[in-house]
Amino acid sequence: MLGYIFNKMTTSTISRTFIGNCVFDILKDTGFQREWDRLYATTSWATIFQERQFVESWYYANQQEITPILLTVFEDDELVGLLALTTSKTNGEFQKDRSMKITGAGKFDAEYQTWIVKDGYNEIFIKNGFEALFNEFPQCKLSLRFIPDPSIIEPLKSLTSIKEKHIVLHKHHRPLMDFALVEEQKLFRKRHLKAKYNRIHRAGQVAFSKVTEIDEFIQILDEILVYLDFRQAAMFNKLPSKSNPNRHKFLIELFKKDLLHVTALKLDGETISSIIGMKGKGWMHLAGLISYSPFHSKHSPGLVHLYMLGKMLQEEGYHKFDLTPGYDGYKERFSTSGDEVVELHLSKNLKYGVKKFLRKNLHNTLVKFDVRPMSFELNMKKKIYLIKEKTKGITKSFFSANETMASYSFPSEDAGLSVKKNSITDLLKYNDRNGLQSRWEFLERAFSLVSRGAEFYSISDGKKLLASIWITSDDEKPSNDESMPSIADSYFHTSFKNNNRAFENYVIESESNRTSSEKPTSHHENS
The missing domain is CATH 3.40.630.30 (Gcn5-related N-acetyltransferase (GNAT))
Structure with a gap:
């Protein structure tokens, strides 16, 4: 009724x-x-x-x-x-x-x-x-x-x-930044946080700002949700954009009603971290909407952002910054008090x-016993998931007929296959049911490579990822190594096998043609 x-x-x-x-x-x-x-x-x-x-x-x-x-x-x-x-x-x-x-x-x-x-x-x-x-x-x-x-x-x-x-x-513990406590001032002087803050400033021009215009918010929101999907898929095998498809529309509506507190951390003009907070009565709630660029993981952009946000909220007159329950280590490090x-x-x-x-x-x-409950549950779920997926993959690899694409040279307009660089959106299209690698394993590995500085090239047909090749980052090469670019890892869909070598050659040639004076490309494509 x-x-x-x-x-x-x-x-x-x-x-x-x-x-x-x-x-x-x-x-x-x-x-x-x-x-x-x-x-x-x-x-x-x-x-x-x-x-x-x-x-x-x-x-x-x-x-x-x-x-x-x-x-x-x-x-x-x-x-x-x-x-x-x-x-x-x-x-x-x-x-x-x-x-x-x-x-x-x-x-x-x-x-x-x-x-x-x-x-x-x-x-x-x-x-x-x-x-x-x-x-x-x-x-x-x-x-x-x-x-x-x-x-x-x-x-x-x-x-x-x-x-x-x-x-x-x-009952659950809730960590808080209480701006009324003297300890809060001590937090902003902690050596490891100051060190991360100083390190990111040495990397380039840093800008930290509050987002107040709807157009800027929509642009940042698109980035937040892509990065959030990537991290959640790698860690938990979840894609929030699919399980919660209306979130984008919902958050835009909240922003228009001035219920959100949105901040962005930029390095040389590129957004590397964003946090959407929920404005309460003298409180700011973190609410799980913290996202950072995995391409800049070595700078700990999320932690630096929280550090700078805490100072901003204190200056704006908030009483408490609610880091929310979850038993996350970084929340406990930032908290000065807590309740249940x-x-x-x-x-x-x-x-x-x-x-x-x-x-x-x-x-x-x-x-x-000092074991994070979510980590324990996640490990159990992952073991069960991998057993099921491995069994499916092995079965299908033996009994399923695979369609194979024609051979192409790259780039090829005739094939209708565009090559993208550092497209997280492409990686999220991984769907190889006849392969021996599950989506969780693939995205976990991809996230690890990107976080270590590896850039990548990818091809998709709009629905599924066909290929991705990661280039070994300069940080992981010997300091005197000026040789040809090397491939750190690669993936090819079972239907793409006729094009593996051609795509590898294209990637190596593209990387070799980059000059030392060439500006870095944008770190991601959200389209």
Whole structure:
């Protein structure tokens, strides 16, 4: 059912659950907008991710894939509590089934997912709102990550329809840069950070700036998302642009509404690092949108950027820079304080509850032994993935017929195959199902080569990568080696085998023709 459900709790308190199109209808109501804005402004634990314009922008950007849910409580027609939620559509439709998963609005675009209430109404909202939610969706699986103030959860344990065994609370450490602490000044004087800062300044002309114009932001955003895809694919076998295709549109909308704090670090005019922060109430949230050029990894552009950004935020009057949970080493090095946030899982589905409970205990055990939980999980997933992919590759290499392209000379306009230099976009098109190298292995290796300074040439047919050749970087050659360019690594699609030698010759000739006075080419192509 797409509508809203009334649940009268007392003579003056009513819970209303808005679902689907009714959410978009109520969001157009100016009175409701004012009430939401008032709750956000007065709720002490509210973050930018509960701000109406953030939630509204996310709902509209993703409306083809999700069904919005607004859990609200009114008292005498006054909005006293609100929790913005969402659930994924199945085959483009909202399907109310027994085991539907419900998360906070924003999903992974929202670092914090919680409710906002009128002062003194937290217990009333929890009692009325959560009872109503589980009356409507009795077997739903509710997950909120992360709740910034663990103390607000306590009333959940007194609900009549939800027992304590249905609740799984998972605490996480949150590292912070607290600008009110004296230690913050010490951070900016740390020797290793100053050394990295000085080293990048010796490499060329450095510029650090805040992005305020929409055209510049769109240009930088394209670069951020390509670099983010490359790094995430190499580390986690994930392509955020495919799993979250609406993110580009969503972030542009947030920028237009002045909800983002965007900075760029440039070296000799080239953007080598970008950070998109979310503006909160005196807080800046990192929110996972930090990206750097792998071509400049030796200069540690991401760390230098964080160092300079911290100083900027302090000068701009921010109280805290939230580095966000994750147990990343670099976050801990930059933090001067920290607190705890909570991941909440709530469901009457016992199987789901047991799964989350076991995961929580494993996580806590790993942390106790100084093992990063994400790294442990990643290693397990990678081993399983590689076994499956190797088996598929070997099977297909024996039993699948491969189409082979005709032979060409390069460059060849007739073939319709353009050669690109340092095109990360080309590398991301790797898709060789008949090969013995998985996408994860290929991109992991590619990221390593680029980070060590190797430049590369590539060819794609627009849909898949056909070939890539990496040239050994000058840093990895002996200082007295002035010989012909050497190939550090190469990849050829199984259908491209008739052109391997011709492409290698073209690359070597192109590199040999470069003169010492020639300016370096742009480090990437996003097209």
